[in-house]
Amino acid sequence: MKHSPPAPAGGSAWAPLRENTFRALWLAQFVSNTGGWMQTVGAQWLLVGHGAALVSLVQVAAGLPVLLLALPAGVLADLLDRRKLLLVMQTAMAAVASVLAVLALLGVLGPWVLLLLTFLLGCLTALNGPAWQALQPSLVPREQLRQASALGAVNMNVARAVGPALGGALVAGAGVGWTFALNAVSFLGILLVLLNRRTFGNAPRRGQEREQALAALRAGGRYVRSAPRVRRILLRNALFVPAAACLWALLPVTAVQRLDLGSAGYGVLLATVGVGAILGAGALPRLSARLGAGGMLAFAGTLIAGTLVVLAVTTNAVLAGLVLTLAGAAWVWGLSTLSAALQLELPNWVRARAGAFYLLVFQGGNALGALVWGQLAQHAGLTTALGASAALLGLGVLSLRRLPLLDGRVDPSLSDTWPEPQLIVEPAPKDGPVLVTVSYRVADDDVPAFVRAMGDVEASRRRTGASAWGLYRDAAEPDLFVETFTVTSWGEHPAQHHERYTGLDHEFENTARAFVRSEPLVTHAVMRRG
The missing domain is CATH 3.30.70.100 (Alpha-Beta Plaits)
Incomplete structure (x- = not known):
């Protein structure tokens, strides 16, 4: 079986930022992500005195809705105007964040109300996710998808650094409520960019029959079942993300219990992750060309496993910051490798639906992994939870020999070479089978x-x-x-x-x-x- 040749490197790691719309959305997303991480720090800090299990539920509440809504959201993103869908979701998320801010500032935000509203935000994020993920291939040239994926990971991780640092300072100086308030404001940038862009590449052709929702959902499932390379990407995602989720779920507990840090110190600790993300993105093109996709996944998994081991045994905050820098780079390498592999594989008609399966595995793995590691830390101890997740990551790295990402690059562009059927009577669209x-x-x-x-x-x-x-x-x-x-x-x-x-x-x-x-x-x- 023949495949099209590998995509060229596509220039420097920062080449996608030369595209105007990508740059505008990237910057707006950075502001929004920063606000989101500020809110996460505020929520986790509000709950940190209630034990590791309750702290980990913040991540569970944010990620669990994907298990329920990712697939329907993928259908909506393929069938509806993605711009309008994103406008509705971003507006609704801003409204929920505003409610959180008001309740916190009034001093009436209890732990379970906080988790309930976080869950609602997670539902809106799940409905937003497939449409957002499907935008990327319409914003940059195909040969720059790997760099664009890396920049998406950098965006999240630099925001993970800046947001908690600002959030920690706000919690210490003004209170948790202001982290929620600034998160509500942070959605305005994305809304402004979306209002100035008419479409994102999924407008139906003139005369094209719009798919029915249930049929579209079944079609997306059939596509994934019959696409071996897509299934392998999902498997590698499942072997990487739930184990690595331990790092992010238990880092606030590690900062308090092992490193004796306050909220500001925790923010600085996360800042080292952002530094690693920037360095990792810069090194991505050259490192990826040398190691290949499988090598990048193995390297990323090994570095994060090593970070977890160090955090399990050290009480030195400086050493923890150094290894978290490596973890930030590794997280970018792992996620950009998987995300780019998926985007290079998918044709436009099913991009959001197949991407929803990816988000289902990614966000669901994050949420369920956080739940497991939180419960294990609560009942068996923090060191045991960190060590067990490191071991699981190590097993995932070893499995790459038997279950690698499948080789071959394909061109998912449409072909109009299938001849029209010659018919005397044209059936109605709903006739069948x-x-x-x-x-x-x-x-x-x-x-x-x-x-x-x-x-x-x-x-x-x-x-x-x-x-x-x-x-x-x-x-x-x-x-x-x-x-x-x-x-x-x-x-x-x-x-x-x-x-x-x-x-x-x-x-x-x-x-x-x-x-x-x-x-x-x-x-x-x-x-x-x-």
Whole structure:
């Protein structure tokens, strides 16, 4: 099987910032992320006296909604105008943050109300996430996606440094309520950028039939099930994120119990993560070219595991800051490797839906990992929890030998080479299911190679919409093969031709047809009802 060549490096680590819209959104996102981390510090500090388990629930409440809402959010982001969807979500998040601020400033914000409102913010973030993630490929050239992914991680981690430092100072000097208030204001930048941009690349074509929500959800699931490289990216995500989540979930407890730091010291400690993130992003292009995707994941996992081990045994804040610098770089390397691999793989029609599966694994892994590590620290001790997560990360690194990211780069751009079906009667979009048959004549010597090639065709048909597929050999005419596949509706079948059929799908079909002696015969049959 052939693949398109690897994408070029795309210039320096900072090249995507030359794109005006990417730069404006990146800066606005940095302000918003900074506000979010200020709020997280305020929330965790408000709960730190209640024990490690309750502190870890802040991260659980923020991330758990993804398990419920990521997939529906991915459907919405692919079917609706992403700009309008983001405007609604960002406005709603600003409103919830404002409620948190008012309650905190009035002194009536209890622990469980705080967690409930944090959960609501998490729900809105989950609905916002797939649309936000799907923006990136429309803002930068394809060859800069890896750098753009790294800059996204840098954005989060520098905000992780600046936000807690500011948040710690605010908590110490003015009180927790002001961290919530500034977070509410921080959404304004993104709202202003979105108001000045009409669309983000998912406007439907003229005359294009809009997918139904449930059908779109099923189509996204079929795509992921039939895309081996996407499934492997999700697996590597699941083997990296939940274990690494221990670092972020238990760092405030580590700062208090082992390093004897106050809120300002905790903010400074997190600032070292931001420094590491910046250094890591700068080194990413050269390091990635030398180590490859698998090597980057192994290096990142090893560094974070080592950081956890050091934090489990040291009481020296300076040493902790040094290893957290390495962890900041490693976090950028790991996340940018996985995120870029996914974005390079996905065609636009399913980008948000498949991205929702990624967010489901990432945010769900963060939330569930934080819950597990918090409970373990509460009942078995902080050192045990940090050591266990380091061991789990080490096992993930070792598993890369047997479960690496799959090689090969593909071009997910659309191909218009599938011919239009010749019909006398045009079915209605909701008519179906539709049975498509393709008859091939194959010489006996070419049968084994043809059957192997049709395995790739099967995956292609299922990715683009087939709910069932089969390949049959005629018992009376052994050179006759009949491919059958079923699509749930006539409206979805033309989408296979125009919105979902990529250059890779065309390549698979050409490879199989190279063994065919004459032009295949194609039929379309629509189920008759009543």
